[in-house]
Amino acid sequence: MLRQILKTVVRTAVSLLFRLYKRWWRPRSPAVFERILVFSTGGIGDTLSDTPAVRAVRQSFADARIEVVADRRRAVIWEGNPDVAAVHTYRKSVLTFLRLAAAVRNRYDLSIVLRANDPDIYPLAYLASRNVLANPHRTQMPFLVTRPHADPRWRKRHGVEQMLDVVSEIGAKTSDPRLVLMISDxxxxxxxxxxxxxxxxxxxxxxxxxxxxxxxxxxxxxxxxxxxxxxxxxxxxxxxxxxxxxxxxxxxxxxxxxxxxxxxxxxxxxxxxxxxxxxxxxxxxxxxxxxxxxxxxxxxxxxxxxxxxxxxxxxxxxxxxxxxxxxxxxxxxxxxxxxxxxxxxxxxxxxxxxxxxxxxxxxxx
Incomplete structure (x- = not known):
């Protein structure tokens, strides 16, 4: 009971802080997306189902530098992925949150949240860029999603389709929806x-x-x-x-x-x-x-x-x-x-x- 109360208090405090931060710091709208940070911190299957969406972003924004935040246990899935320039590892801890927040703060033109932990990932996405593309119905902090894309058919769609639909908000698309996992010779x-x-x-x-x-x-x-x-x-x-x-x-x-x-x-x-x-x-x-x-x-x-x-x-x-x-x-x-x-x-x-x-x-x- 006490643990649940503490979690509620912390969540409320964080929500209030980010509402104030959002009001103070106005988002900029870049003419082009030069640096894009994608959050994909789900399980093995979820991470792989995110890879076609990242391919779509790469093919649609060929000059952009795309980086990924991945669960530390799943980061190896992104090894050798030709669509990704760098991978940041994440685990659920206060120290990791602070370390990653310092590393990504205000460095990107766009944050894209695919399958990710809630609520901790969404504040990180907002710290990285005031342009946050995500499905607002999948977070307890929808006010941090500045480029919302919600699909009423979400729960009935294939996992790959769900993520491709999210990135379609910025015009990203691909003719190849297959999963990406590169295995070397x-x-x-x-x-x-x-x-x-x-x-x-x-x-x-x-x-x-x-x-x-x-x-x-x-x-x-x-x-x-x-x-x-x-x-x-x-x-x-x-x-x-x-x-x-x-x-x-x-x-x-x-x-x-x-x-x-x-x-x-x-x-x-x-x-x-x-x-x-x-x-x-x-x-x-x-x-x-x-x-x-x-x-x-x-x-x-x-x-x-x-x-x-x-x-x-x-x-x-x-x-x-x-x-x-x-x-x-x-x-x-x-x-x-x-x-x-x-x-x-x-x-x-x-x-x-x-x-x-x-x-x-x-x-x-």
Whole structure:
């Protein structure tokens, strides 16, 4: 209770200070945007879904210097991105806020807020430039958004479309809405070597992202289903090698999958690769099976043929592959029975392993 009161007091005080600051400091309207700062501090999937919007800005303002503020854990997504001149890392802390505020204050002609933390990012955006382009309905401080762009269809649109729509406010557009994640030849070669040293032909590797954060259990496919899928895959295509991938939080689930497998002998790479190493592995693998995770979007970005198992609460129309050849993807979306609404009571456990197997085999033929 006390913590909530303190948060409310701090938020109110900050809002008041920025209202006064905004009244004192009048925004200037540059003839051209020479320096643009983009805020993209969401998760892996959100960050990747922001990259087409940044491409649109680059293609529409070719002479501008574009910099990005990214979550420190996701900043590697922007490595090698040809549309970005520099990346500033951010984490939720007072010291980081003050450090970044000092670094960006009054240095830019335009701030663009794509997917970002609220409320801390919006004051930073306003400190960087009095011209702040964002969706005002996604912040508790809409008075800091001086170039508002709101789309009434926001929640029903694909994540890529949402961000492209925001930057369309300044005339930015692109004919290429694909995600941007650059993997170097060296990284791809190292991924191939890692697989070969494990006795796996990269073309015969099937990456299996064994889960997400786990916060929404109904969007997770059970360990027993993964194990059954791998046994079925072994019976149908024994020359293929499943590679379990995922983060630290998925170690126990990976061990359970290994224990439940009767015939299959997947390799366990869970918590053994960094984000970029995982992306490089997917860039050379034959295919991937995943639920709705950040790594699903990584697979899209690097062109890995993907079977995605989705829950009806976040459907294909919002998170499916956008701008890609549909022949390279299979989307299995849980749908509620006729007469029922989508809810947490419906879990991905009802999607059978044989259905996923058939989808995977159709990609590999």
């Amino acid at each position: 060296r990284e791809a070669s190292e991924a191939e070597q890692r697989l070969r040293s494990s006795g796996v032909d990269p073309r015969a590797a099937v990456a299996v992202q064994v889960g997400g954060s786990g916060r929404q259990y109904w969007r997770e496919w059970p360990a027993s289903s993964f194990a059954a899928l791998l046994d079925l895959l072994h019976a149908a295509r024994p020359e293929l090698t499943p590679i379990l991938i995922g983060g630290l939080n998925l170690r126990d689930k990976a061990c359970e999958i290994l224990r439940l497998c009767r015939k299959a002998a997947p390799l366990n790479f869970v918590n053994a690769t960094s984000l970029r190493q995982t992306a490089a592995l997917l860039s050379v693998a034959g295919a991937m099976v995943t639920t709705d995770t950040g790594i699903m979007h990584v697979g899209y970005a690097v062109g890995c043929p993907t079977v995605a198992i989705l829950h009806c609460s976040i459907p294909q129309t919002e998170v499916g592959p956008y701008g890609y050849d549909p022949k390279r993807y299979r989307i299995l979306e849980l749908r509620p029975p006729q007469g029922m609404d989508c809810s947490e009571s419906l879990t991905l456990a009802s999607i059978p392993p044989n259905l996923v197997l058939n989808a995977l085999l159709s990609l590999l033929t």
